[in-house]
Amino acid sequence: MKRYNPIVLIAQVSPISAILGLFLIVPIATILIVSFWDYSEFMLLPDFVWTNYTDTLGSYVTYKTYLNTFKYTVLTWIFTLLIGFPVAYFLCFHVRTLRWQIILFLICTIPFWTSNIIRMISWIPFLGRNGVFNSMLINLGLTNEPLEFLLFSDFAIVLAFVHLYTLFMVVPIFNSMMRINRSVLEAAIDAGANGWQVLTNVVIPLCKPGIAIGSIFVVTLVMGDYITVRLMGGGLRASVGVMMWNEISLLLYPPAAANAVVLLAVVLILVSLMMRVVDLKKEL
């Protein structure tokens, strides 16, 4: 075991390499290739043309769609962070026993293992025209007519994103916080720091890797989403994913592939910016 046996090693890593090769690397290479192809109404025509890229990058609609997607991303990121950080903080520093930490942590985690689509649908009784929110607002006398914008709107989309993805923020931040040596906090207090200073000068800097990992999850999930925008936007709102999905439905594969490459590039740039803060291997 001191010197590893190459045959054993190959047996250990070939399944994961084969699966990711066939179902991740080759498909992305396929997208890259097809993005340069031409197409007619019913056929893909192998070629090397830039038109798919010039069409999408030259279109005003593309920029507007990206802008809209960034809007969803930034809003979702801000809210998941503002909600996720205090939740993780409470679990880590205020829940005293490990048993209760585990129980409360699992309570936060369980919805993650259930269906996203059902979790989106479950907002209908709340946001619908005759839903709980509208009845409440009417009963309180805040409005006379039910608000139409609750369901099928930007509001509903961001709400659903926050509902679905806050957990992705809570878990990495909680993980970072649990690694903070409590004596560091005591040292800060002994040195005269008040609660706010401890938070901003000690806790938050030490949580940066967790915040970065959570942000990577949230940003990539929202940037690539099409189902939440489609469902919660009632088919009326645009995002990059929805734009691609529309092209795919019309069998316009080369333009969809070009869009996919652009999206991948944008996501990878965003991720590499966030990765600067974190050494992934140390976080495990």
Add this chain to the structure above:
Amino acid sequence: MGERRRKEYYVLAVFFTIFVLFLYGPISAILILSFQGPNGGLTFPMNGFSIHWFFALFGEQLVGDFKAAFLRSLQLGLIVMVLTIVVSVLAGLAFRKKFFGSTLLFYTTVASLIVPSILVSLGIGLLYNLMEWEAAWYSSGMGAHLTWTLPFGFLIMIAVFNRFDKSYEEAAKDLGASNWQTIRYVVLPIIAPSLIGVALFGFTLSYDEFARTLMTSGVKNTLPLEIFGMTTNVTTPTLYALGTLTTVFSLVVILTAMGIVFYMRKRRERYGSDAGKGV
């Protein structure tokens, strides 16, 4: 300080409670509304109380065939679960040492998590299309699911082996165990509870997967695709009845997994680990 700390505690406790209500409130509404009376609608108030919509679900008039879709998702979930466990454990064992290409493989696996689902879906769909392979839930669909479940399983295994005390293995070796015996009777029993966790991720993430399945499942729908189809066609609480059933099923799976882990821990506390007793 103490006074302030208690105030902070109560504020955060209230915040946390609201967060939990935010997480569970909507889904509870679905659970309640699926028991609407026969004349009830998609929103409150309850118009009577019945199991009418559950019967309607099993009736003939439905758009799709959700029973077949459920069975497909169940089988696919189980296959993906087993593959995720086996492949992740193997990769985890390999990653205890550095080897040629380990960094590349590590970041490829992480990339699998980060690449937008729609790309995986489109890429696999295109590949099958061009190769004239037949896309189906058990081939292309399974591959698409693995790109989502494997990174979770893999990262969990890396974390587990980072915390693994190697002296157990060395002790086994010193006592004359072969490599295989060490893994079978020492390593696997010790990491068993984590494997239940990997299994839970593998099954539930596959069972509920939508975005990566859309272009990869071929002509036959998995359950989430069926449910998505229903959202555009069905405007009665039947939709909620299906939501309730599949959510309850997920909860049973989750709680069973947690129960098994809890039981393993209790047993270990009582008897100590039984690693090594198998020979």
